[in-house]
Amino acid sequence: MTQTQLPATAGESLAGPPGPRAHLTSPVTQAVLRVQNQITAAAREYLSGDGFVEMLPPIIGPVTDPGARGAKQVDIDFYGHRYKLMTSAILYKQASLLAFNRIFYIAPNVRLEPLETSSTARHLAEFHQIDVEVAHASRDDILLVAQGLVSHIIRRVTGTMAAELAFLGRDPRAFDALLAGPFGRMTHHEAAESLHGLGHDQDPHAEIDWYAERLLSAQHERPFFVTDYPKGSRGFYDRENPDRPGTLMNFDLIAPEGYGELCSGSEREFEYRRIMARIRETGENPAKYGWYLDLVREGIKSSSGFGIGLERLTRYIAGLDATWQANAYPKLPGVVSP
Amino acid sequence: MSVLRAATFAETDVRRRARLGAAAAFPDADGYGTALFGADPGRPAGDEIDTARLVPPVFMPQRLEKLIDLGREPLYGDVDLTTAIGGFTSPLPVYVSAFGSTQVASSNLGHAVSEQAGRLGVPMVIGENIVPMNGYGRIDADTERTLLGRLHRYAEHVPDGTGGVVVQQSTEDADAEVWNLVYSDPAATRLMDTGRLAFELKVGQGAKPGLGGMTVVSDEVGRQVSEQFAIDPIFGPDAGRVLRCGAPGTFTDEILRQQIRLMRNNFPRARIWVKVHPGRDIAQVTQVAWAAGADAVTVDGAEGGSGWAPLAFLNHVGLPLAECLRRIERPAAYCLLASGRMADGARIAKTLILGARAAGLGRAALIAADEDPRAGLTRLLDSIALELRLVISALGKYSPAALDADDIWLPQHPVTVAGRVPEGTNNHEYHH
Helix, strand or coil, X not given: CCCCCCCCCHHHHCCCCCCHHXXXXXXXXXXXXXXXXXXXXXXXXXXXXCCCEECCCCCEECCCCCCCCCXXXXXXXECCEEEEECCCCHHHHHHHCCCCCEEEEXXXXXXXXXXXXXXXXXCCCEEEEEEEEXXXXXXXXXXXXXXXXXXXHHHHHHHHCHHHHHHCCCCHHHHHHHHXXXXXXXXXXXXXXXXXXXXXXXXXXXXXXXXHHHHHHHCCCCCXXXXXXXXXXXXXXXXXXXXXXXXXXXXXXXXXXXXEEEEEEXXXXXXXXXXXXXXXXXXXXXXXXXXXXXXXXXXCCCEEEEEEEHHHHHHHHHCCCCHHHHCCCCCCCCCCCC | CCCCCCXXXXXXXXXXXXXXXXXXXXXXXXXXCCCCCCCCCCCCCCCHHXXXXXXXXXXXXXXXXHHHHHCCCCCHHHCCCCEEECCEEXXXXXXXXXXXXXXXXXXXXXHHHHHHHHHXXXXXXXXXXXXXXXXXXXXXXXXXXXXXXXXXXXXXXXXXXXXXEEEEEEHHHHHXXXXXXXXXXXXXXXXXXXXXXXXXXXXXXXXXXXCXXXXXXXXXXXXXXXXXXXXXXXXXXXXXXXXXXXXXXXXXXXXXXXXXXXXXXXXXXXXXXXXECCCCCHHHHHHHHHHCCCCEEEEECCCCCCCCCXXXXXXXXXXXXXXXXXXXXXXXXXXXXXXXXXXXXXXXXHHHHXXXXXXXXXXXXXXXXXXXXXXXXXXXXXXXXXXXXXXXXXXXXXXXXXXXXXXXECCCCXXXXXXXXXXXXXXXXXXX
16 A cells, blocks of 8 residues: 555645636646547447447436435426436436446536535536446446456556646556556445544445545555445445345445545346335435336346446546546536536 | 414414513513412313423522522522534524424515524524425425525524524425535525534424325415325315325334435535424334434424314324323433424423423414514513523522423323433432
């Protein structure tokens, strides 16, 4: 393990985004967007080669992912019916497996995050995810897909974008450990213990908070999975471990060097009765999930999947101070922007 | 004065308090010296709390302690009513409850209550008018303005270091994402930054234990909201109005536990309150809620509620509040709150003795603000504070926390009260 300097947060050393002209004409932005373009190309290359079908995600629907911590959904008027912009397309990912067994999207997400997140350097109100879902896959299966995908992307970017990375000041040797072996893995319980060791009071029943994630992240030199989050920290679709009630069969992928969470995923709940109970446990009114529950009642496939935050992955690979630098039209929580 | 009426409630008394303030703790001073006063034998019998009596002793070791502390004889003015309520601080063991989604809780009254509660630094629950009425099942712009307006009004007037706002959400308004709306709104920032924002999970309500929200709406509104609510034409086909019913929400111990944990997870900077109806499993419910991390659990007595409820429920359904409180085992660190026909210092003192940390004023706050939108609630609270000081000092005590089971006499349970450990000092003998 290495002791690494935490990347700066916007509150510490970085002003917010400049106007669109300054941002888009900046050589830094242009280099970052070229890196991002390679990331999506590499993702498509890897997943298509692995039998995945890329589908185009819906942007609106009567209901969206309720699992976004503390964030508000955006309502739109759909011919007199209140629809939502997707906070994530998770429900549609499960539905899409009716068509194909291996699917992915590169999907836009909109979340009105709490104002406090405007200074984390990691939150955008509008961002994109590389969304992957695999029918009949276990969590161990999907961890391998995530690891393979991220490794492939980094191998390709470091192989083809040396000039851009050099211009951005990113030393490609930062990825040597990542490319040399499998990602690390620890449970939420172990992560909480480790955080206690670092003097941070982590609630054993809650999500690892953003600061704690940075702390853990700074302790590692290659990405690592945190698995088995407690129920009560995630949405109803993350599958509860039948052998260990109260524990979810999910994971986050945390980048090293203080960059924090890149990806969340899980084995999914797919049985009607269990989903209904979980919907209530997450305080949701089942009525609004009508179309989804109808599908589930008739039967959907078991699956596992994940979503990689594209701007966060770009930030990590390009070594950026803030996630907004990886978006052409960045929108920080609470900041009115083009 | 508006058309607001509360026939089954001590409305006349509350309005008098709202006009007179502390003076309302006594009979009219005009008759002083000429009239004879005494207990009113014609006073209608209430619930068990009403029939219970506060019973001061003669020997008062805690008064002796206070005397030594002060260097003079203590008086009722020496009672410190400051109380920690669900993570907040209040100048007295009272908070303002939500009023329900009935029409009476309209925005002007709501604003009047918010402003006065804020100025006094008394915690306030906002729950009315949140239930979506536009048929989409989500919050509309007017409701959003009302909700945030009340929050803003409170935050504008509240002094530093006291009070707090509690925003309620029930199963049927979960779709409206009320908590998410507040959590990401600048109006809540000041309260959140100072630890004075809480979210209350509404599991049930006292007036209709086991049922969801019920209101009477016009045919037209009924049609508009029929996707979201059950519409029942109980008034007949030509009445022009229908009964609108919300779902009560399904709870098990695991559902409650996980909902509370998810609230803590999603809103780490907010306190978590839980409001329950007087269920027969109240002991288990409170334990689950506290263990999952609730900062306060409110028991809404079957006597409570400003809403519209079936007569069968108003008269026959739900545990009496006193019995509810008796069933709850409450370690000192946990905050138990109670509401249900609270409008005077004596009933509130009895409720505290039975185990509650503080009492919620619902209808009383609404009627007081209706009597005088500028200062009615302030005067009502003045009268309650005076009564609490009188009663607590008469019991030989000088803070609400010092009250215990010895301080009450219950005709139906004359021996003792569970849930509070009597202080040993009362058994001391003095030989002088």
